[in-house]
Amino acid sequence: MKLQMKLIIAFIIIVLLMGISQSVFLQSRIRATFQDYLDQHTYNFMVRMELMLEQYYEETGSWKNVQQLYFSSDSSNGNGHGMMMRGMGMNMSMSSDDILLVDLNGLVIADSSGTRIGSAGKDLSGKKVDLIVNGEKKGTLVLYQHKLKDLEIEFIHSSNTTILISGLLAALTAAIFSLFIAGKISKPLKILMTGIKQIASGEKAKEISISATGEFYELGEAFNDMARKLERNEEIRRTLVADVAHELRTPLSILQGKLESIQEGVINPSEEIILELTDEVYRLNRLVRDLQQLSLAEAGKLPLNIQPIDIYLLIERICNHLQWLADEKEIVLQYDKIPTEYFLQIDADRMTQVIVNLVGNALRHTPPQGMVEISAQPRANSFIIQVANTGQGIPEDVLPHIFDRFYKRDTSRTRDESGTGLGLSIAKGFVEAHGGFITVESETNKGTIFTIKLPLLN
Known part of the structure; x- marks a missing residue:
């Protein structure tokens, strides 16, 4: 896979991951915010209901007609409680919670939903407040909480849909933007790869020109410097081979010519001739020794005493x-x-x-x-x-x-x-x-x- 495609995929993945993380974060925050709102609403509601019910019992001495007066949203009597309860009943419907009144015998005697009257209320879960009148317990007010109401679920669903759509649009934007960025990044690398392939194929590498600034420009300059040094080293190597061949050719030619002349009987192997041949052998030996020492020194492996x-x-x-x-x-x-x-x-x-x-x-x-x-x-x-x-x-x-x-x-x-x-x-x-x-x-x-x-x- 080419670098350009890798960059595009990386941009898209990053955007999608950000969208998913935002969705999870927002969903948790929405739930927490709704729950805080409901808790605060519930606390205020329970306090008001507690005061009104205790006052009602203190005035009437019983819980008679409490369902119609305080727990029914369609009450229409003229004492003012009906209008108040309709407002409170509306609040209860928004929270999707039920408010129940349980007497001292553990029976539900009032229910905002009207579905549990007469049933046992001891095992009901939810927030409970004892109703105290003149220092004596007269009943228990219970707030039975349902699951998240439809409004919250709808809001969360709407938020997730919005995040999903925005994430897809952001991913599309990232893909378009990454095409431009990847092109800017890959162009200098393509130029550099062309030069590297020329060197690898044995061709003389031309200096590359990278218009980008920063690290890519420095990389191009480093490549040009490397190419110049490689070319110079190659010229030195060719010159060295030619010089060594030239230096070896002369003594070898002398040795070959003199030995062939001796074999053919043209010249006699006198002491003087043998000394001349020995000098050429010494010359060859000195040249080989000097080259060996020079190579060891340049390689950093010359033994020193x-x-x-x-x-x-x-x-x-x-x-x-x-x-x-x-x-x-x-x-x-x-x-x-x-x-x-x-x-x-x-x-x-x-x-x-x-x-x-x-x-x-x-x-x-x-x-x-x-x-x-x-x-x-x-x-x-x-x-x-x-x-x-x-x-x-x-x-x-x-x-x-x-x-x-x-x-x-x-x-x-x-x-x-x-x-x-x-x-x-x-x-x-x-x-x-x-x-x-x-x-x-x-x-x-x-x-x-x-x-x-x-x-x-x-």
Whole structure:
């Protein structure tokens, strides 16, 4: 069942339930109101009847002619009681209750309905009032109540009919109104479903436009953002596959060509040839290892051997190992030589690979007579390591891609010099695996600064 139909049915059900609940509530309130009215009317009537009957007995000394004078609505004698009783009899007929007078022997001697005179009145149910004259009981006034009178039943029936008709009209109105509301709600969802189906079918999803405001607009913007990210991830995936294939193709082609030449006897398997083949195998092995480490780092599953490491001593050792490259290119390699110890909770091997990569890149891209400087210092709740070099810097259009896989800004360099193009990607993954991040700043013809920010772990 579609959302639009569900909304229509929901609106109609809500209206009908409201109508039913109103009918039940009103019926109970009508009954209670009528009963309150009857109780009040009955109380006043009983009080008046009690006073008149006690006065009548006190004047006459008996109940003779009490039926004709006080309990018959057609009495026409001239003493004034008949007119009063006709008015009271009319009230009694409206309430559909019977008023009876029972003597001391338990016999009914007067009855407003005229049907129980002479019968036993001890077992009659209803409100009873003893008639006391000069301190002695002379009889009992009984109000015998029937069920709800016809007027009340008719009123309740009329109310239920009105509620039913109004409920049906309200349900029809709700159905028409829900068509409009459901259309407004389902239209953005239909647009969204079209985009989702395009993505599910492998098509390039176009950005959707939802004119509605509020949550639907935010949902549309979130979908567009997701579609852009999926498209970008797909482009990265295709580029990654192409780059991996390209990087693997060269060493494999060399290995295949040399081995086939050896098999055909074109070249001899000399020590030099075997070393060349071994280098290509090492290159393949390094590429596979780098890809594996990068994948683990990006998936958050890179194993780390966290230990307290003296960071200044670690940087000093790295610089000492790379000093030969700086001397060869006549570059000043400068770093903080602090005699004090400062221990960080890090994986020494992973962080060594990160710093070696950054310092090595800085040395390769620094011209002779230039400078590479490594600084490290704690700040607040983090530890900052910076690798800066002088030189041409990184072009502005290259900076956003500097940490991308297989990205090589200098395509003119030889394969042996350029590596796999995974160094900075791996460095970024290793730093993030430690809970930190790495950034780069560069200015043309001035130099570049790579900044590593590591959290201080207890």
